[in-house]
Amino acid sequence: MVFVAPQADVSPDASIGDGSKIWHLAQVRENAVLGTDCIVGRGAYIGTGVRMGDNCKVQNYALVYEPAVLGHGVFIGPAVVLTNDTYPRAVTPDGELKSAHDWTPVGVTIHDGASIGARAVCIAPVTIGRWATVAAGAVVTTDVPDFALVAGVPARRIRWVGKAGVPLEREGDDWVCPVTGERYREHDDVLKEVD
Template sequence: MRIAASADVSDDAIIGAGSAVWHLAQVREGAQLGENCIVGRGAYIGTGVRIGENSKIQNYALVYEPAVVGRGVFIGPAVVLTNDTYPRAVTPSGELKSAADWQAVGVVIGDGASIGARATCVAPVTIGEWATVAAGAVVVKDVPNYALVVGVPARRVGWVGRAGVPLEEAAPGTWTCPATGERYLEREGELVLEDQ
């Protein structure tokens, strides 16, 4: 485990073996990082956030509680995972809000998914396994497994395989990965690996 001297890591955080937390990153109380994770410069990991093994949180990404991040997830530079559907700094009477004045909602990211640079995921949403959110996208609804989503608001424009490469349609409802040769089947707007 490697923690840069300028990082702010709570004594209550759990950092897995082989993980690295780089300069100026903050990992809050109760956060849990699996083995071999990387938290980049200036990134923020909120209280109680759970991150699976082999995940990469790039520079200046903001992962607010109560996010749950799967194994092998890539979160690009300056990505934001929000936690307040209707944010306000003050109550209707003008008083500064406290933690007791709102209920945090989180973003859930499935194993193997990738979130591109400066994308924003507006909680509560779930990003499916092996999905890819393009750089700069704004996700406001759930993303299926293996989906490729782009834009504001994000919409599905294709499918990606476990290698992250856009799939090619071999026949109606059958997709192939040009990088690995894996075959996927599309059923009612969802994709599954052929042998599953």
């Protein structure tokens, strides 16, 4: 069963997965597809044709512009912005108001388990890797690798994180999650799980 708050604006052409909740003043546009058990917080915006996997959380007042694609278990913090215009202008070079046909939207892709902290901005087109974390207030202008913790303006990798979101600790050649005990190995700035 889907819950839609009375003051939410959900297009009848959107597809909302079972168990999902859309809260007050949120807007979900036409052709958006949300998986099962997703939460869209108060005042959040989900653009036309956005795709979200299962178990995603989009917190209050976040703006997810089309054509963003979110994997399963993605967290979008309060007031996050996922942009969609590489060269934004309100008018054409001759001063005419631009229409939807005067530009080509580009999207942000966020892979499974990744988290975007409060008020971060992801400048499309960028890809956020699996289980990566973007710190609050960061501005992401380049792709973020799997398991990376990035922060700053522009965002840079400052640590590695595991699936629990906690920074990993170095043990010899491996990185270890202090919460789960999972082990990872780094090679050429890429972190992979150790079998």
